[in-house]
Amino acid sequence: MSDGLRESATFDRATIHAIQRAAATGVYDIRGWGAKRALPHFDDLLFLGASMSRYPLEGYREACGTDVVLGGRNAAYPIHLDIPVTIAGMSFGALSAQAKEALGRGASEVGTSTTTGDGGMTPEERGQSKHLVYQYLPSRYGMNPDDLRRADAIEIVLGQGAKPGGGGMLLGQKINARVAAMRTLPQGIDQRSASRHPDWTGPDDLTIKIQELREITDWEKPIYVKIGASRTYYDVKLAVHAGADVVVVDGMQGGTAATQDVFIENVGIPTLAALPQAVQALQELGVHRQGAKGVQLIVSGGIRTGADVAKALALGADAVAIGTAALIALGDNDPRWSAEYEALGSAAGFYDDFQDGRDPAGITTQDPELAARLDPVEGGRRLANYLRVLTMEAQTVARACGKAHVTHLEPEDLVAVTIEAAAMARVPLAGTDWIPGSAR
Amino acid sequence: MDPMIFDLEKTPLREVNRTLHRLEAGTVQIQNPHGKHSVAAGLRTAIKVYINGHCGYYAAGMNQLADVVINGNAGVGVAENMMSGSVFITGNASQSAGATAHGGLLVVTGDAAARCGISMKGVDIVVGGGIGHMSAFMAQAGRLVVRGDAGEALGDSIYEARLYVRGKVASLGADCIAKDMRDEHHAELRALLERAGYDDDTADYTRYGSARQLYHFHAGNEY
Ligand SMILES: Cc1cc2nc3c(=O)[nH]c(=O)nc-3n(C[C@H](O)[C@H](O)[C@H](O)COP(=O)(O)O)c2cc1C
Numbered sequence: 001m002s003d004g005l006r007e008s009a010t011f012d013r014a015t016i017h018a019i020q021r022a023a024a025t026g027v028y029d030i031r032g033w034g035a036k037r038a039l040p041h042f043d044d045l046l047f048l049g050a051s052m053s054r055y056p057l058e059g060y061r062e063a064c065g066t067d068v069v070l071g072g073r074n075a076a077y078p079i080h081l082d083i084p085v086t087i088a089g090m091s092f093g094a095l096s097a098q099a100k101e102a103l104g105r106g107a108s109e110v111g112t113s114t115t116t117g118d119g120g121m122t123p124e125e126r127g128q129s130k131h132l133v134y135q136y137l138p139s140r141y142g143m144n145p146d147d148l149r150r151a152d153a154i155e156i157v158l159g160q161g162a163k164p165g166g167g168g169m170l171l172g173q174k175i176n177a178r179v180a181a182m183r184t185l186p187q188g189i190d191q192r193s194a195s196r197h198p199d200w201t202g203p204d205d206l207t208i209k210i211q212e213l214r215e216i217t218d219w220e221k222p223i224y225v226k227i228g229a230s231r232t233y234y235d236v237k238l239a240v241h242a243g244a245d246v247v248v249v250d251g252m253q254g255g256t257a258a259t260q261d262v263f264i265e266n267v268g269i270p271t272l273a274a275l276p277q278a279v280q281a282l283q284e285l286g287v288h289r290q291g292a293k294g295v296q297l298i299v300s301g302g303i304r305t306g307a308d309v310a311k312a313l314a315l316g317a318d319a320v321a322i323g324t325a326a327l328i329a330l331g332d333n334d335p336r337w338s339a340e341y342e343a344l345g346s347a348a349g350f351y352d353d354f355q356d357g358r359d360p361a362g363i364t365t366q367d368p369e370l371a372a373r374l375d376p377v378e379g380g381r382r383l384a385n386y387l388r389v390l391t392m393e394a395q396t397v398a399r400a401c402g403k404a405h406v407t408h409l410e411p412e413d414l415v416a417v418t419i420e421a422a423a424m425a426r427v428p429l430a431g432t433d434w435i436p437g438s439a440r
Numbered sequence: 441m442d443p444m445i446f447d448l449e450k451t452p453l454r455e456v457n458r459t460l461h462r463l464e465a466g467t468v469q470i471q472n473p474h475g476k477h478s479v480a481a482g483l484r485t486a487i488k489v490y491i492n493g494h495c496g497y498y499a500a501g502m503n504q505l506a507d508v509v510i511n512g513n514a515g516v517g518v519a520e521n522m523m524s525g526s527v528f529i530t531g532n533a534s535q536s537a538g539a540t541a542h543g544g545l546l547v548v549t550g551d552a553a554a555r556c557g558i559s560m561k562g563v564d565i566v567v568g569g570g571i572g573h574m575s576a577f578m579a580q581a582g583r584l585v586v587r588g589d590a591g592e593a594l595g596d597s598i599y600e601a602r603l604y605v606r607g608k609v610a611s612l613g614a615d616c617i618a619k620d621m622r623d624e625h626h627a628e629l630r631a632l633l634e635r636a637g638y639d640d641d642t643a644d645y646t647r648y649g650s651a652r653q654l655y656h657f658h659a660g661n662e663y
Binding site for chain 2: 030139140143144145146148169171172183184185186189190192194198199200205208209211212215216217218219
């Protein structure tokens with residue numbers, strides 16, 4: 001390519017290709033992964049380490065706690081996690097049984113929870129998961145009261161950050177006999193998950209639904225409510241009023257197994273914008289960081305590093321959840337499959353066709369030969385390693401800020417490097433005392 | 441064994457449900473439900489439960505094995521996600537009766553409102569009267585029998601559930617069509633009516649089900 005060629009910022013290569021693809025096929029693009037556009041994110045925040053006026057803790061030596069308790073408000077058995085990083089709900093169907101087992105193994109090894117997904121609970125993941133959160137979704141695929149009782153917590157899913165207001169889809173090539181049976185659907189058809197719950201509408205009904213789930217499980221289990229970030233401040237308030245013990249807020253960068261590209265890139269708000277809104281709602285209701293009496297906040301959508309974890313906690317989350325990063329830790333997008341990614345028209349580091357069922361890494365597939373490529377024990381070990389690194393990184397930052405527990409991090413420890421991030425995160429622009437939008 | 445009697449004016453619901461969850465056998469009478477929600481939800485053994493009065497939301501929700509009789513009307517989501525056993529309602533049922541239920545038999549003697557059998561996954565439902573709009577939406581499996589009329593958009597986006605309606609259908613939803621009544625359908629319908637205590641002529645019924653035209657999105661992902 002000649003040096004003089006100038007790419008259009010408006011019509012860049014990906015955009016031109018999308019138009020060409022649409023013109024050639026007449027159908028829209030469905031894919032996995034999350035939003036790929038650049039968005040204000042945790043990268044735009046920095047920590048103010050200890051200095052003259054703050055006292056740091058000694059790295060490695062002085063204790064810096066990482067445990068969290070979730071769901072003590074109503075449940076007889078709250079969840080005690082050793083680390084504040086959980087595994088987000090990803091369905092069996094979207095993922096292979098081996099991948100689900102590996103997630104359970106990795107999470108359990110470091111004392112954190114994993115979550116089922118749209119499609120029900122498999123014995124593999126129940127067996128390997130010390131703390132298993134059971135999702136209650138609009139589709140109710142595989143929903144049954146025995147699994148409800150087997151779960152350690154229940155997560156009512158209203159939406160996902162990748163597609164707030166959208167239902168789900170699992171394309172026919174991934175509906176093998178086992179997936180079909182668990183969902184009570186014919187094998188091989190494209191299957192749609194409803195976008196609305198079938199037996200309740202609105203926050204008043206949700207209150208009654210939560211009560212029903214508590215009655216069925218004898219008030220033993222914490223109940224989470226998961227929302228895709230859009231009107232987060234109001235949604236969190238309503239979820240708490242409805243009785244949620246834990247609120248899960250998933251920002252627009254959050255991953256998905258199969259959604260229209262137009263939806264992923266254009267609906268919802270960034271994680272960084274949603275988190276302070278959620279915290280404000282909890283604070284105004286007097287339930288933020290109130291121990292067993294409080295409502296805990298789990299935040300997800302683009303969490304990759306221990307710095308992201310620490311920043312989310314500093315802004316007021318009690319824990320985070322990871323999806324995409326957990327899959328990468330298992331082996332998703334590994335360069336060892338480069339030739340195969342290229343044969344599929346993709347490349348290692350770019351593969352996002354989770355809907356397609358031909359995942360060379362054997363994670364987002366129901367093809368027995370491909371799925372066999374992932375050893376659940378080895379995958380679990382890799383995930384556990386990754387989770388340990390996230391935790392140690394978050395501790396490193398917390399100690400530098402003088403905190404004896406990672407959840408002691410606070411907004412006061414942060415500044416922003418862009419005006420957008422300062423406005424969204426509600427922390428000052430670095431080197432100034434300016435928080436755009438705050439009435440001072 | 442004498443029937444156990446609970447009075448919901450005196451005993452908190454939580455205590456009643458907890459006791460029912462631990463009962464291995466027997467018959468239970470529940471008095472004064474007064475529209476309370478989640479009455480007899482989460483039953484898991486082959487007990488018999490009579491609820492004498494009107495219930496709120498989710499009565500007998502997620503029922504397993506138990507036979508529940510509601511002497512009165514039932515609110516939203518009665519017998520939602522039932523797995524097995526039976527729920528019999530002498531009055532009318534509100535929206536989403538039998539939603540997502542996987543098994544068992546739900547009988548509504550009166551009318552059922554909108555979304556009856558929504559997303560049903562194997563349950564059998566027999567409604568003595570009519571049903572409201574959007575009933576059997578995304579119905580996956582099981583049978584829905586309606587002795588009266590059906591509201592708009594019956595069986596929208598239906599999968600493999602079979603619907604039998606005696607009266608008028610206001611309109612059919614996307615991908616739902618009328619189908620032939622073959623011998624096996626007459627036999628199946630007769631058996632369902634019998635279980636619910638009716639002896640209608642099955643020739644008066646029309647069967648509805650999926651045209652299976654929405655089973656593939658035709659949404660490719662070519663590069
Ligand atoms: C393959 C895959 C499958 C998913 N399946 C579900 C699901 O069944 N239910 C759900 O609530 N969220 C689902 N999600 C979203 C995750 O729970 C989570 O919100 C998201 O992945 C978090 O963002 P991250 O991927 O950037 O970490 C899925 C995500 C992925 C990547």
